[in-house]
Structures are given as C-alpha cells and as structure tokens.
Amino acid sequence: MNKYALIIDYIRNLSQEKKIKTGQKLPSIRSLADKFQCSKLTVVRAYKELEQEHFIYSAPKSGYYLVSKHKKEGLSKSNIYFSTVLPDINILPYDEFHHCLDQAMEKYKMYLFSYGETRGLPSLIETLRKHLQNYQVFCKPTQIVVTSGSQQAASILTNLQFPNGKNTILVENPTYDRMIKNLQLHSVRTIGIDRNFHGMDLNRLERIFQEEDIKFFYIVPRFHNPIGSSYSMDEKKEILRLAQKYDVYILEDDYLSDLDTDSRNDPIYSLDTTDRVIYLKTFSKILLPGLRIAAVVLPEILVSQFLRYKQWTDIHTSMLPQGALDIYINNGMFKRSVTRLKRIYKKRMDYLKNICNSFDREVLDANIPHTGFFLSMKSTKPIQYNVILPELSKKGIIIKDIRESYLEKNQKMNLIKISVSKTDNQQIKDGMLSIYNYFLNQ
Known part of the structure; x- marks a missing residue:
C-alpha cells in the first residue's frame, strides 16, 4: 500500500x-x-x-x-459516490506524474526564479500542438494558450470583446454547473437552449442565433456533463453552419476526448474553416484534478487580447506542473495512461448498460453513452430533489443535485445525474438497483 x-x-x-x-x-x-x-x-x-x-x-x-x-452521520468507505466528477484515485498515474514533477523541478528550475511566459511554457506549447493533432485539432503554436484550468479560459473569454460585438452567451440547458456559476459571477447575460437525451432542437437554435446577440455558444459536444450523450457528426456540422451564418462563435469544451473509443467522433473544431470555434481541453479530469492545466486554441484574431487579459490576472500559469505535463506527454506516459483509462471506463459503461437494460423505462429511462464518466436517468414524474437526495443518502448512495446544472433552478425537472468515475462494478450494481427500486416503489 x-x-x-x-x-x-x-x-x-x-x-x-x-x-x-x-x-x-x-x-x-x-x-x-x-x-x-x-x-x-x-x-x-x-x-x-x-x-x-x-x-x-x-x-x-x-x-x-x-x-x-x-457512518450514519457522514460518509464512509461503504458509501457509493455517484456524485463526484473526480476520476478514480486507484487508477490515476500519481506515482508516474510525481516522477515527472521531480524531473521538471530540475529541468525547468530557471523558470522558478522569474516570471514565465503568459502564453505557457514554450516546450509544452509545441508538445501540445503535436498532441492535439490526436484529437484532429490542427493549429499553429501561436494559437495555443495554457491556462490554470478550463474555467480560467472560460472566464477570460466571457470578459473579452469579440469581433462580432455581441454580449449574450448561450449555453446548453442543463450544462456544466461550474460554467453557470462562472457566468453568474461575471453578471453576463446568459440564456439557455434545452438539451435532452436526443440532443437539441436545431430549429430553435437557429431562431436564437437569429434573434439574440449571441457572442458565443458554450457547448459540450461529447460526453455531455450532466447528460452524458454526444452529438452526431451531422449535428455538429449543422451547429457550425448556423454559427457561421449568424456570426456566432463556439466555445467547444472537449474535456473527455481522451476516453472516446469512436475514432470518427471528431470535435467541431476539426470541421471549422472560418476561425469560428474556440477549442478548450483540460488535462485535470483524466490526469490529476489538482494539476489545473488546460489548453485553449483560439482564433488568431482573439489571441493578443486574450494574452493581455491573462497577463494582468495571473501573469502566467504555474511553470512546474506545465513542465511535468510536458515530460509526461513526451515520455509516452500520457498515452499509456489514457489507453488504460479507456479500457476501464468502457467496461464500466458496458456493465452499467447491462444493468439498466432490465429497468422498466416507464419507471426510469437511462441514457447511457458508450464510455465516459456520466449518464442520466429520466423519471416519468417530476423529481422532488429535496426528498430523494436525503433518502438515497441514508442508503449510502450519494448523488449530486442536478438543479445546479440548470439556469433556472425552480423549473420542474425529472433527471438524475450519475457519475461512475469512482465506482467499481459491485458499487454500480448495488447503487443502480437501489435507485431503481426507490422509484419503482414511489
């Protein structure tokens, strides 16, 4: 141990x-x-x-x-955590990355005695340029900026003046709860478009683009948090076409691209020929949550303004973890770790699908992706979250309140978000059957 x-x-x-x-x-x-x-x-x-x-x-x-x-007062080892977005600590490459940190301390020690590059460690920028090609993201090194997590990049973009001169931000509803809090913190006008198991209404999207002054559309095209599903390539093409038609930028959060087992499931960025898409990639979710390293690929017209804003907010992202990530990717450790994670989470989702296939869809309808961390389940009746969350907690099943992922917290909702990032097969089985039986007996 x-x-x-x-x-x-x-x-x-x-x-x-x-x-x-x-x-x-x-x-x-x-x-x-x-x-x-x-x-x-x-x-x-x-x-x-x-x-x-x-x-x-x-x-x-x-x-x-x-x-x-x-145990009855708090959480213990016997609890089943369907609430956390953190990856399983038992399968993360902590020891390997610790070794890379030690190497980075020696290799990049000169950066510890001065301010670093606002854009990011030059060697990491070049490493990321090559690495991003694995996701079909082809760009110039001058378009890449390293940030302290994806939310720093989102925060800067929220405050920037875009070439389209617009001021409203569109998000999927529901969406990543931290993005909602980020937008609320900056008091920016935000509107939502409904996303469900089957995607979004693209006709509705066009009306919003046409009638509202949408600066950018924040979107999680694959392994959506909290729903779990991904858009088809046809849907991605149409979203991009509408954005180009109505002068709207797209902020594509591709946080779990590393787990995708579908080689044809390319990001929207790969389809863009008009510098319309901003690509956002974090390394925290599949490496170490405390790493706080992300990369944003910007249209060239936004780069200088983005760098000015970043320079006056944090000068530069911490150099030591940047150096460690550079070493980690170049030594092939990242690739080996991702291969292992893909296999593990694909098996978890397959196991989960087998369990949910036995559920009566009139009780709970499960939307299960082919891999990833998240899935969602839909009840035929509105859910009283103030009742169900404490009741499940008494059974040792911890679920996050999905209302945090909605712009409007008071609307009627019937979704439950499940994360399997830190659960083994036995916990998945016990937890999902307990949840299903709870709704079955309501």
Missing part, C-alpha cells in the same frame, strides 16, 4: 477509534509528512480525497477538521 493510501486509512482509523472527535482539528500536513516520511504533496492529496468524500473539511488558514466519525 502506498503512503497516500496509508494516510487515508490512518485518518479513518483515528475517527473509528474515537481518537479524534467531530469538529476537531486533524494533524497538520507537516506532521503527517514527517510521520509517514513522505512529501507534503502526498499528504495534501490524501486530505483532498477525504474532503471530496465530505469526511473532513478545510478551514482557510486554519487546517483540516473531521466532519463525522460515525
């Missing part, structure tokens, strides 16, 4: 043996690093994992505290 796992077990045992009480402060990061003879990064990783499980919580400038020591 690695030291990261030992630290998690140690904290759980402190709670189980009542050596630490609810609300009591946990050992400091430094003390645990000394105790287990490991780096502080390893301790932080263990604490962040426990925090994601709501087993502990952090207080700024104070430390970490225990949420609950009893």
Whole structure:
C-alpha cells in the first residue's frame, strides 16, 4: 500500500477509534509528512480525497477538521459516490506524474526564479500542438494558450470583446454547473437552449442565433456533463453552419476526448474553416484534478487580447506542473495512461448498460453513452430533489443535485445525474438497483 493510501486509512482509523472527535482539528500536513516520511504533496492529496468524500473539511488558514466519525452521520468507505466528477484515485498515474514533477523541478528550475511566459511554457506549447493533432485539432503554436484550468479560459473569454460585438452567451440547458456559476459571477447575460437525451432542437437554435446577440455558444459536444450523450457528426456540422451564418462563435469544451473509443467522433473544431470555434481541453479530469492545466486554441484574431487579459490576472500559469505535463506527454506516459483509462471506463459503461437494460423505462429511462464518466436517468414524474437526495443518502448512495446544472433552478425537472468515475462494478450494481427500486416503489 502506498503512503497516500496509508494516510487515508490512518485518518479513518483515528475517527473509528474515537481518537479524534467531530469538529476537531486533524494533524497538520507537516506532521503527517514527517510521520509517514513522505512529501507534503502526498499528504495534501490524501486530505483532498477525504474532503471530496465530505469526511473532513478545510478551514482557510486554519487546517483540516473531521466532519463525522460515525457512518450514519457522514460518509464512509461503504458509501457509493455517484456524485463526484473526480476520476478514480486507484487508477490515476500519481506515482508516474510525481516522477515527472521531480524531473521538471530540475529541468525547468530557471523558470522558478522569474516570471514565465503568459502564453505557457514554450516546450509544452509545441508538445501540445503535436498532441492535439490526436484529437484532429490542427493549429499553429501561436494559437495555443495554457491556462490554470478550463474555467480560467472560460472566464477570460466571457470578459473579452469579440469581433462580432455581441454580449449574450448561450449555453446548453442543463450544462456544466461550474460554467453557470462562472457566468453568474461575471453578471453576463446568459440564456439557455434545452438539451435532452436526443440532443437539441436545431430549429430553435437557429431562431436564437437569429434573434439574440449571441457572442458565443458554450457547448459540450461529447460526453455531455450532466447528460452524458454526444452529438452526431451531422449535428455538429449543422451547429457550425448556423454559427457561421449568424456570426456566432463556439466555445467547444472537449474535456473527455481522451476516453472516446469512436475514432470518427471528431470535435467541431476539426470541421471549422472560418476561425469560428474556440477549442478548450483540460488535462485535470483524466490526469490529476489538482494539476489545473488546460489548453485553449483560439482564433488568431482573439489571441493578443486574450494574452493581455491573462497577463494582468495571473501573469502566467504555474511553470512546474506545465513542465511535468510536458515530460509526461513526451515520455509516452500520457498515452499509456489514457489507453488504460479507456479500457476501464468502457467496461464500466458496458456493465452499467447491462444493468439498466432490465429497468422498466416507464419507471426510469437511462441514457447511457458508450464510455465516459456520466449518464442520466429520466423519471416519468417530476423529481422532488429535496426528498430523494436525503433518502438515497441514508442508503449510502450519494448523488449530486442536478438543479445546479440548470439556469433556472425552480423549473420542474425529472433527471438524475450519475457519475461512475469512482465506482467499481459491485458499487454500480448495488447503487443502480437501489435507485431503481426507490422509484419503482414511489
């Protein structure tokens, strides 16, 4: 067992043996690093994992505290986490990437004593240019900017003045909840277009493009969060055609492209010949969530303005993780890791599909993609989330409130979002059958 796992077990045992009480402060990061003879990064990783499980919580400038020591009060190993977007820690390449960080510390140490490039580490930019070709994204290195996660890129684009002179942002409804919060934070006018199991109404999309001053359309074409489905190539072509016709830019969030097993499922960017699409790719979801490295591929007309904005907000993205990612990709580690992740998540989705095929669709209709993290299930009746979420939680099944993914939180909804990013087959089976039986008995 690695030291990261030992630290998690140690904290759980402190709670189980009542050596630490609810609300009591946990050992400091430094003390645990000394105790287990490991780096502080390893301790932080263990604490962040426990925090994601709501087993502990952090207080700024104070430390970490225990949420609950009893199973019925909080979450434990027996809980099934259908709520998290974080990948499975047991299959992430932590040790390999830690090695790359050590190499990056030596190779790029000169960057630690000065401000780096706003655009990103030059060697990583070139590496990304070649790497993105695997996704059918062909661009110049001058079009690529490295950002501190995808939401930094989205935030900058939200504030930029686009050549079309428009000010309204269109999003799919539902969509990635952090994007909604990002737009609300900037008080930008945002409207939505419904997306369901079968995609969106393209006639409705054309009317919106025609009648509203849409600056850009934020879209997750494949492995949609929270629905899980992907658009067909014909749908992508039509969306792009309408954007070109009505002078609308597209912000394409292709966060899980690495897991796609369909070689023909290319991004919208690959179809664009008029510099209409902005391509956004994060490396956090399939590498390490704490890495906070993303790449945005911009139309050339937006590059200089984007760089000016980024320069005056953070000067540059942290150089050390950039250097580590550069080494990780060039050494072939990234490719090997992605191959493994593809296999694992494809098997999980196949297993899930076999379970859901036995469900009565009049009770729960499941929309299951061929791979990825997410799927959604639709009830024939509006769901009372304030009731069902606590009820399932009592059964040890943790589900995220999907209302956070909608612009309008008060509308009637009948969807449940399921993430299998951190569940094994037994948990998938137990959890899905419990959810189905709950609705069956309503």
